[in-house]
Amino acid sequence: MNGSPLQKVRYEYLPKLPGMLRNGISEISVKVGNPTQSVADQDKIKDLFPNTYGKEEITFEKGKNTSAAKKQVVGVILSGGQAPGGHNVVCGLYDALKATDKDNVLLGFKNGPSGLLEDDHIVFDDAYINKFRNTGGFDIIGSGRTKLETEEQFAVAAEVCRKHGITAVVIIGGDDSNTNAAVLAEYFAAHNTGVQVIGCPKTIDGDLKNEDIECSFGFDTATKTYSELIGNIERDANSAKKYWHFVKVMGRSASHVALECALETQPNICLISEEVAAKKMSLSQIADYIADSVEKRAAKGMNFGVAIIPEGVVEFVPEFSVLIKEINELLAGSKADAFNALPNWKEKYAFIEKGLSAESMAVFAILPEGIQQQLFLERDPHGNVQVSLIESEKLFSALVKDKLAARKKAGTYKGKFSPLHHFFGYEGRCAFPSNFDADYCYSLGYNAFMLIQYGYTGYLSKVSNLSKPADEWVAGGMPITKMMNIERRHGEDKPVIRKALVELDGKPFKYFEEHRDGWAVETDYTYPGAIQYFGPSEVCDITTRTLALEKGE
Numbered sequence: 001m002n003g004s005p006l007q008k009v010r011y012e013y014l015p016k017l018p019g020m021l022r023n024g025i026s027e028i029s030v031k032v033g034n035p036t037q038s039v040a041d042q043d044k045i046k047d048l049f050p051n052t053y054g055k056e057e058i059t060f061e062k063g064k065n066t067s068a069a070k071k072q073v074v075g076v077i078l079s080g081g082q083a084p085g086g087h088n089v090v091c092g093l094y095d096a097l098k099a100t101d102k103d104n105v106l107l108g109f110k111n112g113p114s115g116l117l118e119d120d121h122i123v124f125d126d127a128y129i130n131k132f133r134n135t136g137g138f139d140i141i142g143s144g145r146t147k148l149e150t151e152e153q154f155a156v157a158a159e160v161c162r163k164h165g166i167t168a169v170v171i172i173g174g175d176d177s178n179t180n181a182a183v184l185a186e187y188f189a190a191h192n193t194g195v196q197v198i199g200c201p202k203t204i205d206g207d208l209k210n211e212d213i214e215c216s217f218g219f220d221t222a223t224k225t226y227s228e229l230i231g232n233i234e235r236d237a238n239s240a241k242k243y244w245h246f247v248k249v250m251g252r253s254a255s256h257v258a259l260e261c262a263l264e265t266q267p268n269i270c271l272i273s274e275e276v277a278a279k280k281m282s283l284s285q286i287a288d289y290i291a292d293s294v295e296k297r298a299a300k301g302m303n304f305g306v307a308i309i310p311e312g313v314v315e316f317v318p319e320f321s322v323l324i325k326e327i328n329e330l331l332a333g334s335k336a337d338a339f340n341a342l343p344n345w346k347e348k349y350a351f352i353e354k355g356l357s358a359e360s361m362a363v364f365a366i367l368p369e370g371i372q373q374q375l376f377l378e379r380d381p382h383g384n385v386q387v388s389l390i391e392s393e394k395l396f397s398a399l400v401k402d403k404l405a406a407r408k409k410a411g412t413y414k415g416k417f418s419p420l421h422h423f424f425g426y427e428g429r430c431a432f433p434s435n436f437d438a439d440y441c442y443s444l445g446y447n448a449f450m451l452i453q454y455g456y457t458g459y460l461s462k463v464s465n466l467s468k469p470a471d472e473w474v475a476g477g478m479p480i481t482k483m484m485n486i487e488r489r490h491g492e493d494k495p496v497i498r499k500a501l502v503e504l505d506g507k508p509f510k511y512f513e514e515h516r517d518g519w520a521v522e523t524d525y526t527y528p529g530a531i532q533y534f535g536p537s538e539v540c541d542i543t544t545r546t547l548a549l550e551k552g553e
């Protein structure tokens with residue numbers, strides 16, 4: 001088989017399953033737990049999911065397999081952004097399906113949910129699957145962000161399933177995709193299609209987590225990859241002693257990725273968006289907070305440092321989100337054409353000055369020109385500012401530079417400030433999965449098939465006790481409706497899985513809060529190094545600091 005040396009040996013890696021799934025398909029029985037109810041808005045969710053609501057939590061255990069013998073034709077979909085380990089979910093699903101009956105069939109719908117709607121699929125076989133074992137990426141079938149959410153789409157999906165005799169669909173995705181998996185399961189049940197739907201929790205962002213999902217897959221590998229890079233940068237900073245590095249990390253709105261990287265690397269600064277919102281911090285206050293560290297370190301002769309900036313932070317700065325709303329309003333509909341027709345930035349600036357409130361203009365005016373222009377140029381198909389494209393690492397370093405210039409004038413600061421900028425996101429999403437993600441994902445896929453085989457629908461493949469060695473992991477399933485509540489989305493009440501932001505009273509943040517003042521002025525960097533695939537278990541199999549702290553370890 002072709003590939004790099006690591007790729008070849010990773011093909012051979014045998015992922016570890018939870019103890020109760022290790023004795024072969026014939027030795028997996030089901031323990032049915034208590035009926036469940038949704039985390040909030042029980043009556044409304046029950047009304048919306050009459051066929052799938054309130055089902056029992058289930059756990060697999062060692063015992064005689066009592067599931068009915070039935071030929072299974074399963075379709076699998078990868079949905080949304082890439083996350084390391086996705087291939088192994090497919091491999092685990094395939095292996096369990098084939099071990100149950102070699103005539104079972106696994107179809108992979110290509111390029112995300114649209115593959116199901118367009119009936120664009122491949123049929124997996126050993127030769128194809130084996131090329132993807134324990135590798136990163138989603139290129140086994142591709143992924144996409146089409147949402148499966150309308151009745152028309154569900155009807156098309158039902159027809160595609162009928163055509164191929166599909167008995168179950170597995171959707172591997174984040175909170176939205178799993179919400180949609182629950183809605184699809186309900187539709188299939190209500191229309192007596194006989195097609196089951198099972199979800200699997202994916203996203204590097206770590207924001208699909210709750211009392212049932214300890215972590216989404218991919219978070220471990222992505223944060224280890226970013227932490228390796230941040231650690232390397234810290235060592236460079238501590239060697240050269242001349243740059244301040246501003247590192248933006250992916251993670252969308254939540255700051256789980258930034259926090260985990262901070263716990264792994266002990267940088268001088270790490271912003272946490274959820275704290276910025278809770279304290280209603282302004283851009284100027286954030287800049288002062290960072291400048292304080294720069295100044296204190298400079299006073300000790302350390303004109304270098306590392307600051308981690310979470311991708312979504314600017315959305316959490318109250319004055320900035322007002323500014324964004326006003327800009328969206330300013331360019332709504334045909335007003336955008338009038339703006340775009342203006343010949344140069346000077347005239348555009350005058351247009352903006354006229355249209356924004358005095359408060360928002362004051363915020364706009366302190367932004368570096370590059371960022372000001374980004375706010376007006378990078379717009380989504382609805383004409384809204386694409387906040388995720390804002391180069392917040394450059395924004396904050398520019399604001400800090402201004403603060404330091406003022407402090408220099410006042411005579412309080414005498415150092416040198418040379419900032420460098422980095423954005424780590426795509427670098428981590430397709431890394432070779434860590435042993436943890438390789439094992440977790442394979443288990444999720446294997447387990448998803450057991451849920452199918454035992455006839456469950458509207459369930460999420462659940463593997464828990466993850467901070468312990470894999471043989472102590474607990475495999476089972478949870479009705480997705482249990483994780484749902486009603487939220488306002490696009491002006492309508494919708495049943496959704498709640499996004500998990502960083503909890504400011506949670507143990508990971510508390511640990512960070514306790515230590516960060518020291519990290520800000522000292523140089524207490526830790527260097528995680530590259531992910532290790534072979535070697536002692538305490539080096540190779542350990543998962544995140546976040547999970548360890550959450551579990552009180």
Ligand code: FBP
Pocket residue numbers: 079080081082083174202203204205250251252311388429
């Ligand atoms: P998911 O939520 O789909 O898992 O995607 C995560 C993510 O990597 C975010 O961290 C990031 O903001 C976004 O995807 C980037 O999206 P795209 O791949 O479309 O550039």
